[in-house]
Structure formats: C-alpha cells, structure tokens
Amino acid sequence: MTERTSTTRRDLLRLRLGLLGLTVVVLAMSVWSFAATQSVLGTVRDRTAPAVLDVAAARSALMGAHSAAVGSFVHQGATLVGPGEEYTADLAVAEQDLARAAGDNAGGSTGSGELQLIAGLLTTYSGWMSQAGTHFRDGTPALYATDLWYAARSLYGSEQTLAHITHLADLQRTELDEQLSGGWLNPWTVLAWAVPSAALAFLLWFTQHHLWRKFGRRFNPALLGASALLVLLVAATASQFLLAGRAQTAGAALTSYVTSTDQQSDAVSADAQHSLILFVRTTCDQTGCGATLPDTPPPQQLTLPPTTTTASAITTGFTDATDLGWLLVLIPVLALGVAGLSLVGLQPRIDEYRYRP
Numbered sequence: 152m153t154e155r156t157s158t159t160r161r162d163l164l165r166l167r168l169g170l171l172g173l174t175v176v177v178l179a180m181s182v183w184s185f186a187a188t189q190s191v192l193g194t195v196r197d198r199t200a201p202a203v204l205d206v207a208a209a210r211s212a213l214m215g216a217h218s219a220a221v222g223s224f225v226h227q228g229a230t231l232v233g234p235g236e237e238y239t240a241d242l243a244v245a246e247q248d249l250a251r252a253a254g255d256n257a258g259g260s261t262g263s264g265e266l267q268l269i270a271g272l273l274t275t276y277s278g279w280m281s282q283a284g285t286h287f288r289d290g291t292p293a294l295y296a297t298d299l300w301y302a303a304r305s306l307y308g309s310e311q312t313l314a315h316i317t318h319l320a321d322l323q324r325t326e327l328d329e330q331l332s333g334g335w336l337n338p339w340t341v342l343a344w345a346v347p348s349a350a351l352a353f354l355l356w357f358t359q360h361h362l363w364r365k366f367g368r369r370f371n372p373a374l375l376g377a378s379a380l381l382v383l384l385v386a387a388t389a390s391q392f393l394l395a396g397r398a399q400t401a402g403a404a405l406t407s408y409v410t411s412t413d414q415q416s417d418a419v420s421a422d423a424q425h426s427l428i429l430f431v432r433t434t435c436d437q438t439g440c441g442a443t444l445p446d447t448p449p450p451q452q453l454t455l456p457p458t459t460t461t462a463s464a465i466t467t468g469f470t471d472a473t474d475l476g477w478l479l480v481l482i483p484v485l486a487l488g489v490a491g492l493s494l495v496g497l498q499p500r501i502d503e504y505r506y507r508p
Contacts, residue, residue, distance in 0.1 A: 159365065163500055166358045170377075170493040173351040177381075178486035180344035181388040182479065187335040188391040189476055192398050195330050196469040200405060202255035203323045204462050207409045209248035210316050213273075214416035216241035217306060218423035220280055224287060224299060225430045234280045242277060246270075252319075265319040272312040276305045296434040303427055313420075320413075324406070331402045336395045348385050355381065355493070362500065373496030377489045384485040387478045394472045401468030408460045 219241060220234035253266045283298035306312045330336070355378045363369050 163497060167497045169354050171490055173347055173354060174486055174490045176347040177351050178483060180347055181384065181482050184335060184340060184344050185388055185391050185482060186479055189473060191330055191334055191336060192394060192472045195398060196473055198255045199327045199330055200469050202252050203327055203405060203409060205248045205252035206320045206323055207412045209245045211412050211416040212241045212245035212248060214420045216245060218419045221423045221427045225426050234284055262319060262322050265315050269312060269315050272305060276302055276312060279305060292434045296431045299427060300431050327402060331399050344388055352381055371496045373492045377492035380485050380488040384482060387482050390475055390478060394475060398469060398472035401465055401472060404460055404468060405465045408465055
C-alpha cells in the first residue's frame with residue numbers, strides 16, 4: 152500500500168511538472184512568435200512600405216517635372232519662366248519624396264548609395280535645365296537645344312537617374328517581399344508554438360484521463376477550464392496569420408499601385424520625350440547642334456487611366472495588420488490561467504497522498 156501510494160504521488164507530481172513546464176514553453180514561444188510578427192509588420196508599416204511609396208512618388212513627380220519643362224520650351228513659355236513653375240514644384244516634390252525614402256530606407260547600404268547617387272544626378276539634371284532656360288532667353292537655339300538634350304540624357308541614360316531610381320525601387324520592393332514572406336511570416340514558423348501547444352493539450356487530456364481512471368471522477372472542472380483557456384491561447388496566437396494575411400493583401404495592393412503609377416509616369420515620359428526630340432531636331436535642322444541626337448523620335452504613347460487605389464488606402468491596410476497588439480497582454484494572461492487551473496486541478500489529489508502511510 153505504501154509503495155502504491157508513493158507511486159501515485161510521484162505520478163501526480165510528474166504530471167504537475169509536465170503541465171507547468173509545457174505551459175511555460177507554450178507561453179514563451181507564443182509570445183515570441185506573436186511579438187516577432189508584430190515587429191516585422193510594424194517595420195513594414197513604418198519604413199518599408201512608405202519607402203516603396205516614396206520612391207514611386209518621386210519617379211512620378213520627376214517625370215511630371217520633365218514633361219512640364221519640355222512643354223515650357225516647346226510652347227515658348229521658357230522665354231519668361233525658363234523650365235517653368237510646374238517644373239520647379241514637381242522637381243522639389245521629387246526631391247522631398249527621395250529625402251523621405253532616405254529616412255525610411257529599407258535597401259541597406261546599397262539603397263543609401265543609390266539615394267546619394269540619385270541626388271547628385273538630379274543636381275546635374277536641374278543644372279542642364281537651368282542652363283537651357285538661360286540660353287533660350289539669350290536667343291541661342293543651338294545651345295539651349297543641346298542643353299535640353301543633355302538634360303534628357305541625364306534622366307534616360309543606361310546609368311543615369313531613372314535607371315538608378317528603378318534599381319532603388321527594386322531593392323525596396325524586394326525587401327518588402329522578403330519581409331512579407333520570410334522570417335516569422337513564413338507559415339512553417341507555426342511549428343514553434345503549435346507543437347508545444349499540441350503537446351500541452353495532449354497532456355491535459357492524459358491527466359484528465361489518469362485522474363478518472365485513478366479516482367473514478369470522470370471530469371475535473373479545473374483541467375477542463377485549463378483546456379478551454381489553452382484553446383483561447385492558441386486562437387490568440389494564431390491570429391498572427393490573420394494579420395499576415397492583411398499585410399500580404401496590402402502588399403499586393405501596393406505592388407499594383409506602384410505598377411500603375413510607374414506606367415502612368417512612363418506614359419508621361421514617353422510623351423515628353425517624343426515632343427522633346429521633335430523640338431530639338433527641328434531646332435537643330437535650322438542651326439546644327441552636333442551628332443549626339445537620335446535620328447528618329449520614338450512613337451507617342453497614350454496616357455493610361457489612373458489607378459483607383461490610393462497611397463492612403465495602402466497605408467491603412469498595413470496599419471490594420473498591426474491592430475491586435477493588445478494580444479501580447481492577453482496571451483500571457485491566458486497562459487497563467489492554464490498554469491493556475493492545472494495546479495488547482497492536481498494539487499488536491501497530491502495533497503491527499505502527502506501524509507498517507
């Protein structure tokens with residue numbers, strides 16, 4: 152009888168230790184997983200997504216500035232205002248967007264290098280445009296036509312401004328894709344907390360079954376309560392998949408928006424280049440500008456309809472992906488409840504065998 156009593160008490164103590172130990176593991180992994188997911192989504196919301204939007208906006212504003220400048224020269228407005236107020240305003244917007252992108256840079260040192268290089272190239276571009284305005288007012292067609300063409304080349308060359316903006320945009324979007332699909336947003340990371348949660352659920356069932364078989368009591372209310380809290384804890388932790396889904400939806404909307412914005416700016420750019428080449432060729436046919444101009448202008452492209460998605464809607468989508476941060480408080484509370492109810496369910500039985508002979 153003493154040996155049986157000792158064995159029963161030892162089994163109960165082991166069950167208690169197992170329940171408490173697994174609860175601690177579940178708590179640690181659930182909090183770690185959820186907090187890490189929130190951290191990644193917060194970075195996407197605060198830095199990566201804004202950086203992608205800023206670069207796209209800068210590209211669009213720069214194409215608008217170039218189109219406005221070309222229009223000013225083609226329609227002879229440059230006689231009074233040079234490249235024009237619209238050009239000046241759009242170029243300033245592009246520079247501000249790039250400055251914000253530098254603050255949110257998610258492309259690492261390569262992205263920082265690209266941003267510095269783009270800033271220098273924009274200075275070169277604006278210098279050629281300003282010089283073209285001066286020569287236009289001075290009435291020297293060969294000079295201002297050449298200046299305009301060099302300004303355009305500083306934008307469209309294979310190693311010039313637009314190429315580096317495109318590279319920067321690719322860096323930012325690659326980082327966004329990696330953040331939304333890797334790390335703690337990778338579906339396989341569920342195993343980090345799901346496996347110990349499943350083990351704890353099994354041990355709760357086994358303990359309930361053991362008490363029923365040993366003491367003839369079919370249900371232990373405290374252990375049933377612990378099981379219910381564990382289900383809530385798992386549901387709270389699994390909500391990170393809902394948040395990740397929201398972020399990925401916002402990411403898809405961001406990709407669509409940026410693609411549409413780029414297509415719009417490309418259409419504006421194509422129209423501007425078509426007009427510029429015709430203007431420069433006409434001017435140079437009369438005065439001679441050198442041998443660096445293209446022989447034939449590219450075909451004119453039609454402007455695409457604007458996208459219905461807005462940058463603010465995309466930002467709201469990423470904000471919605473981080474609106475369950477309060478679960479980081481609830482998860483530990485639920486885990487403590489599981490541990491407490493497990494003790495309540497087992498401790499009376501352990502105490503019964505404490506002083507038995």
